[in-house]
Amino acid sequence: MSTPVTESAPIPARPLPASYRSTKVRRQRVRAAWLFLAPMLVTLAMVAGWPLLRTFYFSFTDASLSDMSDTLFIGLENYLVYDDGRWFGVLADPIWWRAVWNTVYFSVVSVSLEVVFGVIVALVLNAEFKGRTLVRAAVLIPWAIPTxxxxxxxxxxxxxxxxxxxxxxxxxxxxASPIAWTADANYSMWAVIMVDVWKTTPFVALLVLAALQMLPKDCYEAAEVDGIHPVKVFFRVTLPLITPALMVAVIFRLLDALRVFDVIYVLTSNSTSTMSMSIYARQQLVEFQDVGYGSAASTLLFLIIALATIAYLYLGRKQLQLGGD
Amino acid sequence: MTSRQLSKFAARAGFWLLVALIVVIAVFPFYYAIKTSFTPSSDLFRVELWPTRATLANYVQIFSQRSFLQAIFNSVLVATSVVFIALLLGITASYALGRVRFRGRTSVLLIILGVSMFPQVAVLSGLFEVIRALNLYNNPGGLILSYTIFTLPFTVWVLTTFMRQLPLELEEAAIMDGATPWVTITKVFLPLMWPAMATTGLLAFIAAWNEFLFALTFTLTDSQRTVPVAIALLSGGSAYELPWAPIMAASVVVTVPLVVLVIIFQRRIVSGLTAGAVKG
Structure with a gap:
C-alpha cells in the first residue's frame, strides 16, 4: 500500500496559551510527552534503526544466512574488489546494473503515467454528475486489492x-498471434508497468481530487465569464494550483516505485529483464544465502533512494518545514 | 440543432464515454477474477465474459485446504495485532507531538518521516537477525513486530494531524481540573479521536493484510504463512500449469472483505489518505 501522504511536514504543535504555561504544568507536560513517545521510539529503533545499522555492517562482512554470528570483516569486497585480473562485487555485476536501470525505468514511466491518468480521473470525479459517488467507489477498487x-x-x-x-x-x-506478456523480455516490463499503473492511479487521483476540491471557485467563474477555453484554464489556473499536491503524490509514488518488489516477483519472478533492485538484493540474501553481498546491494538501494529523495526535495524546492519550535 | 448545441452534446457524450472507460478499466479485472473463480477449470481454455457453466468447485477446493484456512487465520491475527499496537503507541505519541511543545519535537517528526520512506529491503538482513534472536522466525509474532516499521510511522503522522485539530479549550479545562496528561488523553481526547483512529486503523489493517516481502522472507512453512504469500505460492502440478481458477477463488475470498470495507468507509479513507497533504 502507498503510505498516506504527508505534505512536507507542516504539523506545528498546538501549545496552550502562555497563561496556562506555568512552569509546573509545562514541565509535567514535557516529561509526559517524552514518556509517551518512548514506546514508539523504542519500537522504531528496534525494527528500523538497529536493523538498518546491522545491514550496513553486514555489507562489510562475509555473513551467510545459515550462520550470521560467525562473520569475518572483509572491507569493501562485497561492493568491489579486484582479484586475479577481474573485478568482483555488486558494483561489477552487470545484473545489478541491469536491476538499477530496470527500477529507474519502471519508476519514471509508471509514476509519469500515474500522474497523467490520476489527474484525468480526478478532473472527472471533480465534475458534478449523477452517480459520482459510485464512480469514485469503482475507482477505489484497484487501490483496495492487495498487490x-x-x-x-x-x-x-x-x-x-x-x-x-x-x-x-x-x-x-x-x-496476429498471442503475446507472451510476462515471459517475453520485450513485453514483460510493460506488463509490470501496466499492472502498477492500474493499481496505484487511484491513489494519485484521490490526492489530486482532494486538492481540486480546495480550489477557490471564483477564478473559474472569472475565467468562464471571460470565455477562456477550459483547456487553457486547466494549464494556466488549475495545474499551477494543484502542483504542490502533485509534488507530494509524486514523491510518495516514486519512493514506493523505487523499492518495488511484490508485483514484479509475482508477475515475472526472478527474470533479469524485469528484476528490480529489491528483487536482486533479496535473491542474494535469501535464495543465495549471501547476507554480506545482499546487504551490500540493500545498502546501495538505500543510498540511491536517499539520494533521489534529497535531489527531488532540492529540485522541487520543497523545503521540509517542520513547524513548531 | 445549432452548431453550439451540437458541440455541447459532443462534449457531454465524450465526458460520459470517459466515465464509462474509467469504470470499466477499474472494475473489469476484478470482475474477471470473480468470473474465473466460478468457472470450472476444464472450461478455462474458452475465453468468455461470463461463465456458461458456473460452479462452486474452486471455492470448495481452496476451503478444503487446511493451509489456506490457516493463512487466513494468520493474516487476521497479524493484521489485527499490528493495528492494535500501532494505535496504542500512535495515540500517545500523537498527543506528545500534536499538543505539547518541547525541544526535539522536530527531530522526532523527521525520524518518523524518514522511517516511512525506508525501502523495506534495506532492513531485511538486520531485521532477520533481530527476529531470529527473539526466536520469532517462522512465527506470526515476527511479522507483527516487523510490520510496525511501516504502520507505526503513518499512524503517528495521521493521528498527529487529527490531534492538532481538536479545540484548545478542552485541554485547558482538563488542566484546570488538575487532570494529568494521561487522564487528558484517555478521558478527553480518546472519545473524540475514534473517527480518526478508525480511519488510521483501517489503513494500517489494509497495509498489514497486503504486505508481502517480510511475510515471504520471515516465514518458512505453510502453516505460518499469510494470505498474500499463500496466494503467490499456490501452484499446480507443474510450473507451466497454474491452477488459475482456484487462485482466482482465493483472490476473491481475500479481496472482497477489503473492497467492501473500502466502499463503506470511502469518505473516511479519502480523508485519512489526504490528511496532512492538504490540511497541514
Whole structure:
C-alpha cells in the first residue's frame, strides 16, 4: 500500500496559551510527552534503526544466512574488489546494473503515467454528475486489492494462451498471434508497468481530487465569464494550483516505485529483464544465502533512494518545514 | 440543432464515454477474477465474459485446504495485532507531538518521516537477525513486530494531524481540573479521536493484510504463512500449469472483505489518505 501522504511536514504543535504555561504544568507536560513517545521510539529503533545499522555492517562482512554470528570483516569486497585480473562485487555485476536501470525505468514511466491518468480521473470525479459517488467507489477498487492479488489477476488476464487480453487484441485484429506478456523480455516490463499503473492511479487521483476540491471557485467563474477555453484554464489556473499536491503524490509514488518488489516477483519472478533492485538484493540474501553481498546491494538501494529523495526535495524546492519550535 | 448545441452534446457524450472507460478499466479485472473463480477449470481454455457453466468447485477446493484456512487465520491475527499496537503507541505519541511543545519535537517528526520512506529491503538482513534472536522466525509474532516499521510511522503522522485539530479549550479545562496528561488523553481526547483512529486503523489493517516481502522472507512453512504469500505460492502440478481458477477463488475470498470495507468507509479513507497533504 502507498503510505498516506504527508505534505512536507507542516504539523506545528498546538501549545496552550502562555497563561496556562506555568512552569509546573509545562514541565509535567514535557516529561509526559517524552514518556509517551518512548514506546514508539523504542519500537522504531528496534525494527528500523538497529536493523538498518546491522545491514550496513553486514555489507562489510562475509555473513551467510545459515550462520550470521560467525562473520569475518572483509572491507569493501562485497561492493568491489579486484582479484586475479577481474573485478568482483555488486558494483561489477552487470545484473545489478541491469536491476538499477530496470527500477529507474519502471519508476519514471509508471509514476509519469500515474500522474497523467490520476489527474484525468480526478478532473472527472471533480465534475458534478449523477452517480459520482459510485464512480469514485469503482475507482477505489484497484487501490483496495492487495498487490499480490492484482498481480495474479493480471497474470491470468495476460496469460499467453488463455488470457482475455490476447484474445481481445486478436479479436480486434490488433495483434496476429498471442503475446507472451510476462515471459517475453520485450513485453514483460510493460506488463509490470501496466499492472502498477492500474493499481496505484487511484491513489494519485484521490490526492489530486482532494486538492481540486480546495480550489477557490471564483477564478473559474472569472475565467468562464471571460470565455477562456477550459483547456487553457486547466494549464494556466488549475495545474499551477494543484502542483504542490502533485509534488507530494509524486514523491510518495516514486519512493514506493523505487523499492518495488511484490508485483514484479509475482508477475515475472526472478527474470533479469524485469528484476528490480529489491528483487536482486533479496535473491542474494535469501535464495543465495549471501547476507554480506545482499546487504551490500540493500545498502546501495538505500543510498540511491536517499539520494533521489534529497535531489527531488532540492529540485522541487520543497523545503521540509517542520513547524513548531 | 445549432452548431453550439451540437458541440455541447459532443462534449457531454465524450465526458460520459470517459466515465464509462474509467469504470470499466477499474472494475473489469476484478470482475474477471470473480468470473474465473466460478468457472470450472476444464472450461478455462474458452475465453468468455461470463461463465456458461458456473460452479462452486474452486471455492470448495481452496476451503478444503487446511493451509489456506490457516493463512487466513494468520493474516487476521497479524493484521489485527499490528493495528492494535500501532494505535496504542500512535495515540500517545500523537498527543506528545500534536499538543505539547518541547525541544526535539522536530527531530522526532523527521525520524518518523524518514522511517516511512525506508525501502523495506534495506532492513531485511538486520531485521532477520533481530527476529531470529527473539526466536520469532517462522512465527506470526515476527511479522507483527516487523510490520510496525511501516504502520507505526503513518499512524503517528495521521493521528498527529487529527490531534492538532481538536479545540484548545478542552485541554485547558482538563488542566484546570488538575487532570494529568494521561487522564487528558484517555478521558478527553480518546472519545473524540475514534473517527480518526478508525480511519488510521483501517489503513494500517489494509497495509498489514497486503504486505508481502517480510511475510515471504520471515516465514518458512505453510502453516505460518499469510494470505498474500499463500496466494503467490499456490501452484499446480507443474510450473507451466497454474491452477488459475482456484487462485482466482482465493483472490476473491481475500479481496472482497477489503473492497467492501473500502466502499463503506470511502469518505473516511479519502480523508485519512489526504490528511496532512492538504490540511497541514
Amino acid at each position: 499480490i492479488v492484482s498481480a495474479q489477476m493480471w497474470a491470468w488476464m495476460l496469460n499467453d494462451q488463455f488470457g482475455i487480453i490476447n484474445h481481445l487484441l486478436m479479436a480486434f485484429g490488433i495483434i
